Amino acid sequence: MREQSVVRNxxxxxxxxxxxxxxxxxxxxxxxASQSPDxxxxxxxxxxxxxxxxxxxxxxxxYVTNQNIYAVGGAAYATSACSPYSTPSQAYAPKPCWFGxxxxxxxxxxxxxxxxxxxxxxxxxxxxxxxxxxxMYSFSGCVPADVSSGAxxxxxxxxxxAACGAxxxxxxxxxxGIGAKxxxxxxxxxxxxxxxxxAFMQGLRRVWDRMDGPGYHPTRLMMxxxxxxxxxxxxxxxxxxxxxxxxxxxxxxxxxYGYGPTVLRDNRMQQIVGVTIIPTARxxxxxxxxxxxxxxxxxxxxxxxxxxxxxxxxxxxxEAALKPVLK
Numbered sequence: 001m002r003e004q005s006v007v008r009n010x011x012x013x014x015x016x017x018x019x020x021x022x023x024x025x026x027x028x029x030x031x032x033a034s035q036s037p038d039x040x041x042x043x044x045x046x047x048x049x050x051x052x053x054x055x056x057x058x059x060x061x062x063y064v065t066n067q068n069i070y071a072v073g074g075a076a077y078a079t080s081a082c083s084p085y086s087t088p089s090q091a092y093a094p095k096p097c098w099f100g101x102x103x104x105x106x107x108x109x110x111x112x113x114x115x116x117x118x119x120x121x122x123x124x125x126x127x128x129x130x131x132x133x134x135x136m137y138s139f140s141g142c143v144p145a146d147v148s149s150g151a152x153x154x155x156x157x158x159x160x161x162a163a164c165g166a167x168x169x170x171x172x173x174x175x176x177g178i179g180a181k182x183x184x185x186x187x188x189x190x191x192x193x194x195x196x197x198x199a200f201m202q203g204l205r206r207v208w209d210r211m212d213g214p215g216y217h218p219t220r221l222m223m224x225x226x227x228x229x230x231x232x233x234x235x236x237x238x239x240x241x242x243x244x245x246x247x248x249x250x251x252x253x254x255x256x257y258g259y260g261p262t263v264l265r266d267n268r269m270q271q272i273v274g275v276t277i278i279p280t281a282r283x284x285x286x287x288x289x290x291x292x293x294x295x296x297x298x299x300x301x302x303x304x305x306x307x308x309x310x311x312x313x314x315x316x317x318x319e320a321a322l323k324p325v326l327k
Contacts, residue, residue: 037317038282041294045286048294049248054241055296059309062298065234069301072308074117077124078138085114085140088163094174100127100134108132108326109175109218112186114140114305119186119223119318121311126319130326135178139167144187147203172210175218182325183211185222185275188304191262201265201272208273219325222269224280225262227251229303233292249290260288278321283314 054062060072070076082097084090096109099120110116110123116138127134141156142164156164175183185208191197208220229249236247253260259281266277284290284299292299297310 037320041283041314041317042286044294045284045291048291049245049286049289051291051293052243052245054237054244055293057296058293058298059296060298060307062234062238065298065301065307066238069234069305073301073305074120074308074311075114075140075305076308077120077136078117078140082136082138083140084142084163084167085160088159091139091142091163091167092170094137094167094171096135096137096174096178098133098135099124101131102133104131104133106132106326107135107178107180108182108184109135109137109178109180110184110186111137111171111175112139112144113142113188114138115186115188115223115226118226118306118311119184121308122315122318125312125315126322126326129319130323132182132326135175135180137171137174139164139171142167143189144168144185144207145189145200145203146206147200168207169210172207175211176213176216179216180218182322183218183220184278185220187222187225188228190225190228190259191257191265193257197265197268198272201269204269205273208275220273220275221322221325222266222273222275222277224266224277225259226280226304226306227259227284227290228262229290229292229300232302233300234298234302237292237298244293245291247292249285249292251285251288251290259290278318283317 065072077097077099079097080087082090082095084094100108100123108123108127110119116136117140120134120136123134141160146168187204189200192200211218227249231247233247237244240246249259251259253264255261263281266279269275270277294310294313297313298307299310301307
């Protein structure tokens, strides 16, 4: 399941949520000295970057992770009832998996590629706490933008490719049909260069715009791009147990491609796609360094899919970011 690859609401919510995508905040994390969830994570990241040895109480353990990465990652939340990746026919009549407060009439939907699975453990807890029902629509490997250049490849067969194309039209109707008040999108496609990024974001906006209908304009949010490492994290840690900093990812906003420029693309995405970005680099990285263990939590099951334990660790920070719209 590894990845192959309206402005109105957005501008209003930027002010409402106090989210600024300044270059300094993107790379350095929050500067507040208060014990907000963001401040706690920032301190944990600073401290973690000094650690050399693998924690003895690592959660989940490397043996468990290496045996079955999908059991300890967000993929465990994607059942056969809501997985167009494994059952392509579902892409033509999308149905969500439900989490959070199942008795609530307030619905938050999250949709996208497998990156949606990174956040569902946290959203399940947040939904219960804030009394929101959470609908998850995840098509692993399916590029969320409606662009021909974004067609999936690799392990995708012809049936899955066709299903992915259909999903760009059927998914917005499904979300509109359940009346989700808040919708969160996810994306695992890294920067493609300025021109290609523009076309990609325009294709992404087309999918978002299809969700709107007469009297229906949900709040649009997107999770910021999260680190994509070029190595398998459990494998790296297995061979560097006394030098786990070897597995840390480093980046710069001035790189030609890679994580830094992709994070910067989130800035443009707010205007072009018409969404409010929830920055996530601050929860994974500090001053351009992204450790793969935080306290005793393993961050990734591979190179970009988070563990359930880490997603739950981020739940307070994500809840604080969402609170202004979960009313």
